[in-house]
Amino acid sequence: MSRGKNVLPEAGPTSSRPARGWLKRAIAGVAAVAVIGVCAFAALAWRPAIPEAPTPDASSFSPVLIQQGSRLAAAGFCASCHSVAGGKPLAGGYAMKTGFGTIYSTNISPDRETGIGTWSEEAFLRAMHEGVARDGSHLFPAFPYDHFTKLSNADVHALYAYIMTQPPVHAENHPNEMPFPLGFRPLQAGWKLLFFHPARYEPQADQSPLWNRGAYLAESLSHCSACHTPRGPLGEELKGRLYQGAAVDGWFAPPLTADNPSPVPWTSAELSDYLTRGMSRYHGPAAGPMAPVAHELGMLDPEDQKALVTYVESLGGGDARADHTAVAVKTALAADAQDSSRISDAGGRLFVSACASCHYNRTPDVNPVRPELGLNSPVFLDDPSNLIRVILYGISAKEGAGGIVMPGFARGMSDEDVASIAVYLRNTRTDKKPWPDLAKQIATIRAAGPGEIR
Ligand code: HEC
Ligand code: HEC
Ligand code: HEC
Numbered sequence: 001m002s003r004g005k006n007v008l009p010e011a012g013p014t015s016s017r018p019a020r021g022w023l024k025r026a027i028a029g030v031a032a033v034a035v036i037g038v039c040a041f042a043a044l045a046w047r048p049a050i051p052e053a054p055t056p057d058a059s060s061f062s063p064v065l066i067q068q069g070s071r072l073a074a075a076g077f078c079a080s081c082h083s084v085a086g087g088k089p090l091a092g093g094y095a096m097k098t099g100f101g102t103i104y105s106t107n108i109s110p111d112r113e114t115g116i117g118t119w120s121e122e123a124f125l126r127a128m129h130e131g132v133a134r135d136g137s138h139l140f141p142a143f144p145y146d147h148f149t150k151l152s153n154a155d156v157h158a159l160y161a162y163i164m165t166q167p168p169v170h171a172e173n174h175p176n177e178m179p180f181p182l183g184f185r186p187l188q189a190g191w192k193l194l195f196f197h198p199a200r201y202e203p204q205a206d207q208s209p210l211w212n213r214g215a216y217l218a219e220s221l222s223h224c225s226a227c228h229t230p231r232g233p234l235g236e237e238l239k240g241r242l243y244q245g246a247a248v249d250g251w252f253a254p255p256l257t258a259d260n261p262s263p264v265p266w267t268s269a270e271l272s273d274y275l276t277r278g279m280s281r282y283h284g285p286a287a288g289p290m291a292p293v294a295h296e297l298g299m300l301d302p303e304d305q306k307a308l309v310t311y312v313e314s315l316g317g318g319d320a321r322a323d324h325t326a327v328a329v330k331t332a333l334a335a336d337a338q339d340s341s342r343i344s345d346a347g348g349r350l351f352v353s354a355c356a357s358c359h360y361n362r363t364p365d366v367n368p369v370r371p372e373l374g375l376n377s378p379v380f381l382d383d384p385s386n387l388i389r390v391i392l393y394g395i396s397a398k399e400g401a402g403g404i405v406m407p408g409f410a411r412g413m414s415d416e417d418v419a420s421i422a423v424y425l426r427n428t429r430t431d432k433k434p435w436p437d438l439a440k441q442i443a444t445i446r447a448a449g450p451g452e453i454r
Helices: 018-045 063-075 121-130 153-164 185-195 209-219 268-277 290-297 302-316 324-342 346-354 385-393 415-429 438-448
Strands: 095-098 101-104 246-248 251-253
Touching (some): 018 185, 063 153, 209 302, 268 290, 268 302, 324 346, 385 438
Antiparallel strands (some): 095 101, 246 251
């Protein structure tokens, strides 16, 4: 583009009418602005490729560092997103269905041809902190780099040491299925400009070191808010509604704030059991997409687990309401005792015959392997998805408390049966308003199928 007066010649002798010259100048002006815009955007979007590097030898890292990296990888759920059920670890291929198409996780094993074996630590660090691949292309935020950007360089170093010393897996990446132009990677630069703030975690001076450690883990590696915070139209997390609950993969990740609907508060003790053992005595199991999260958090250092619990408890302030538990448990057990007298109701009859043999607590306290439905968030949430999913597809031995299962009723029950049980539980266990569109939601969830259990 040249500047100066010669670019847009005045209406010359060839221009018979002055108006046409004006129009030409306007069109040229708009075109020039558009070209400048495109050039500026291209300059902004363009990131250099980082040259291929030799795969580092395992002996270049200390075993302690690799071990540390392995725990960090667990806290970041790298393997659960970068593998498919029954597939090789870190080989990618997991399909993430988003509102913008299906994005497949990639092979991040150190294979030189199909994985990231040619990535230098510099390239890996740039991917984690800025969401840019080694070849300079922009990555989609289905890869939670908007959280990993908060990681310290030291932790990224440990992750690199761990990943580069895992067995290389030869597996080609699955192409994404995204409608044009959404799959056009340079457009991601625009998304980043609007919503991405590359920066390391800043400790909060008014909080304890333990709380800050927990906040660091939750906000960076464990990216809890990626599932628990609602998103806007362009897939951005709505930071003004942090942890207020959101739909994810056909489930609903409940609020982690004081708005959590369970009548039993999330105290540190319950959070600790739920997050690290996959089951809380009062709240029940971590199922669906939360199951691998709890499973992997179980592998963290006890001190890091404590830090995470400290931070998450502070979001809802459950410890200060710990005395609500006894009353809530008493109310829930009293409702259980009524079920057998409610079989004139179709929902009650189904509940007693299909569910109550397991979900019945007679003792003064609940039995942790019989989740108490009068305390369980899926019955209290405004979104019935979790309850419907659990009734249709059950809970596998891998999910929730290890080794115990709940059978699914998809074959044995019609949509109406499922609806009548859900309505029965909502009426007899909660003071919440009835769910609208229950039948439609059950049909949708049945049509979608159980999904992948990881
Ligand atoms: C929520 C799912 C998810 C989690 C958790 C996740 N990733 Fe990914 N990751 C992805 C997806 C999807 C892509 C591909 C993005 C794209 O194609 O733009 C990706 C891409 C990457 C890339 C770029 C690789 C390439 O081929 O360009 C690296 C490096 C990476 N992830 C490392 C990690 C590490 C390390 C962790 C754990 C700390 C991790 N990821 C956790 C979903 C995830
Ligand atoms: C991949 C998405 C995802 C991620 C990441 C995730 N969660 Fe969850 N979470 C869910 C879903 C879905 C549920 C509902 C599970 C159920 O009903 O069994 C849930 C349930 C919970 C619950 C129980 C809430 C209730 O009222 O029953 C807590 C507490 C929780 N998550 C905390 C966390 C924390 C802390 C992190 C980060 C360390 C985290 N979650 C990361 C999806 C996720
Ligand atoms: C054979 C025993 C059994 C039967 C029958 C059964 N459940 Fe369950 N249910 C369980 C167990 C065990 C768990 C906890 C599973 C785990 O932790 O892995 C559970 C968990 C649940 C949860 C908690 C889900 C969550 O994510 O928090 C709900 C809700 C539930 N069941 C509802 C029902 C309903 C409704 C019925 C009847 C249609 C039913 N169950 C029938 C054993 C059963």
